Amino acid sequence: MNVTLKVWRQKNADEAGYFETLEARNLNPDMSFLEMLDVVNNELEADNKMPVAFDHDCREGICGTCSLTINGQPHGPGEGVASCQVYMRSFKDGDTITIEPFRAKPFPVIRDLVVDRTAFDKIIQSGGFVTVRTGSAPDANAIPIPKETADLAMDAAACIGCGACVAACKNASAMLFVAAKASQLNMLPQGKAEKDTRVLKMVATMDEAGFGNCTNQYECSAACPKLISEDFIGQMNRDYLFASLRQKFLRRKKNA
């Protein structure tokens, strides 16, 4: 099969980007989308042209590195898949496919389709962890956790931090990512001690980074390759509300 690609080309964050039209010929419909790009890049290199830069690593949907917006859809067509799990059979012969990077102010373009998602790392550094004593590992079942809670925490922990939620959100909000990362720890006994400071700090860091605000349209969870539910945003809103009240009225120190 043959398709026409409209690819976003941008030298770096400071220079203006533009769309370049490239032809992808003689494709196997069972190729993955990234393999198709590999083929296109091989041809570009053979012609002594600059290949299209795109992020990829595991290519099996668990690392969260790939980050393509295909025809305006972060991670392209299909539910619960990352860009690397999109196959050419999802398109028709002769289609024109628009490929763009994840677009958000806190995700500046490094080159072409590669964006800098350091903002996510900063959010994790501000509270997406539990403080534990080093030493020998604790007994596996020393702290009993109800199965339902463990399952729900696991659902939140499925987040691979790709940033599709931000890319899909009409407002470039990072609420789903932050909610998933905060909730997975807030729900478990190990994360309870730092629950309030965690949610307050992570939300503050998110706001500082310049992400937009949530307007409850749930585009995020629809685009999420792990289909993380917007319920976690509701949970984070609740946790944030109580944490703010407790901090205000119990006069807790900000960094306690």
Place this chain on the structure above:
Amino acid sequence: MALTGLILVLFVIGHLIGNLQIFAEPEVINQYAHFLHSLGPLLWLVRAFLLITVILHVWMAVLLVIENRKARPQGYEGEHTHRASYASRTMQYIGIIVLAFILFHLAHFTLRVTHPEYEQLRYVLQEGAYQGTEVLDVHAMMVMGFQKPLVSLFYIFAVGLLAFHLRHGFGSIFQTLGLRNKYWAGTIEKTTITFAVAYFLLNAAIPLSVMSGVVDNENVNSIGESAEVLTLPEDASSESTE
């Protein structure tokens, strides 16, 4: 947004219940209106509170739109929507139109600057503690207003837009306040749609009943068209009860 929205939702529900009294005899809604006016300073306190709420709601909305636009300076070429409702994507635009309607509505019925002839519609209360008091005939005012097809159509259009605004806003309150989860999501969504539809239908019923003649008012009929050419009597420019 959610807190001010919640206050405004509660207000529009109360306002609708108040308006639906038009279906009873004129005495009922005139007693109600007189009761509200007799609250005096308390009424002004509530009005001020509502005004501040509206201002805050609009202000937050403006901030929200500005911040959200800043968060994505470069838009997508192939804009795609997974499931964001049309109502949710038009909140700011419809909000502006609804705001314009509220301003017109206040000028029309509360301040009565657009229609000074309403002052001539008087009613003498028949029952209760205020028996014998002459008040502004709210029932007649509403009937007279809605007998004009243009006013009625504009009103139905405006409450339709407001209902559409609430179709996203009502359910959104629960999510923002952290009261929504997978067990309640379905109920909240159904309640939101039911609320929006019911709000529209009940509001639209008022002008429709007046235009179709189901709701009529003797006071309006007796004044008839002459009301518009009459000059205002001096003592009618302010309400007798205030």
